[in-house]
Amino acid sequence: MGFELKGLKYDATRKLNKLQKTVRVKTSDSTIHNFNYSPVPYDVNFSLYSFTATAENGLQIIEQILPYFAPDYTVTINAIPELNIKRDVPIVLDEVQYEDTYDGEFNKRRAVIYTLEFTAKTYLYGPMAQSKVIRKSQSDIGTSTDAPLSREERIIVIPNPETANADDDFGFTTKISFFDDTKKYNPVTGEDE
Template sequence: MLGTYFYHEILRKTVISFGTLFNDIHIRHKDNSGKSISDMKVALAYGPMQKFLARLEQQADLNRATQITLPRMSFEMTNIAYDATRKSTVTQTFKASDGSNLRKVFMPVPYNIGFELNILVKLNDDGLQIIEQILPFFQPSFNLTVDLISVIGEKRDISVVLDNISFQDDYEGDFATRRALIYTLNFTAKTYLFGPVADTPEGLIKKVQLDYHTNMDRENKRRELRYTVTPKALKDYDADNTAQLTFNIGKNDVRITVTDSSNFAVGDRIVIDTEVMKVESKPDANTLAVKRGFNSTAKAEHLENTKINKLTTADDNLIDIDDDFGFNETSSIFTDSLQFNPATRTDS
């Protein structure tokens, strides 16, 4: 349990995603005629407001090169709290793919992360421009899509809620003291924290087998029928390039002319582009009669010289976890009294 190393960078990603919301805000200044005379991108940095105020107070001389330029924004993470209202079953797990393997992970734990965004300006109009570019998007929340666990592609919408807004005008002091108008916006990001991601020994289900019996007698039950289902590929994986089209074909053509039909048998499934077809007969050495749009694929036009691939068990065995696929179904009838042993995978 505790002590198993894992680090998904979820908190870091949440902080970065929050900051990204405000990293492209601009203000504009206009002359008396309404013509824009300047366009400034508002600087954004991670850090507490007090640090920036201290620098303003200690180096208030506008002629110094180290002077902070206003306006600017700062944000920081202020708290982390468990959110019981979004709690799910703690022992529940779900499985996901990392592209080649099946992974298992427990359901995430909901946590709320508090953020404080500070807007420091010299002119009140600058602050109003910035505020007005932010508030309309929070009613009172804004959803961010964050890739929480990259290894399994687990993306979730993180709701960022605007909790409250406060305003502070530090105008007191002598003429040497620089004025700072501060708008403070408090947010809550409703994120999720995941535990370690483990490889599951179960793997991808490649075969389902069901035996039917004549009665409920567990000691002397007699099997009658076995129904087996395996995945069936809907696209070519091994690039066998069995033949090529020698003429263009339309959506409704059921006879296709190929370079050589000897490598095909009646009942074979072939794929041209993304359309799967079933061979129904071979009228001659260069013609195939086919059933179009097989396995619920869309009929389409295909051009001369397009490659024809045959779908075989080799393709079925290469199906990727996230691919669409069909099913091969077989039924077998028995008259013996054997039973299937899952441990040895044999009938005895």
């Protein structure tokens, strides 16, 4: 028996939103999370060949394979263990071909060849990236549309308790402040100017 990879083909019918992310906090450092964007769907075509000397041996091999495909067999792969991404991949049996080279005299070698054509409907993933876990959210709100835009209200949301890890059961503390000055928050310095 032998197999051969025949080709890859993009499958637009299974395309997902490319900005969708899968995120998981690192177990060794709860301040960092790993993430990966949506995978790209591809059909992988491959062939499985069965070479036997007799038709009976060839049929015994084929009858062990064909019952699993009606018309597909689905396997679960652990695509990215760090993100706990598991994906069901259907392997579709597209075609079975039979070839018997037995022609002529009895002393000639006979070869019975079964060719099974498959398509694996899989996904290809890009590189995994890391980012810090967001522990504080701040929003400055104002009613003026004239420049310079200044804050009138600030909403800050932080986890409660502040020492909570990403996998802990925690709530949030919301702090709302009102301002009459014309200052704006500078994200580079972290100060109101």
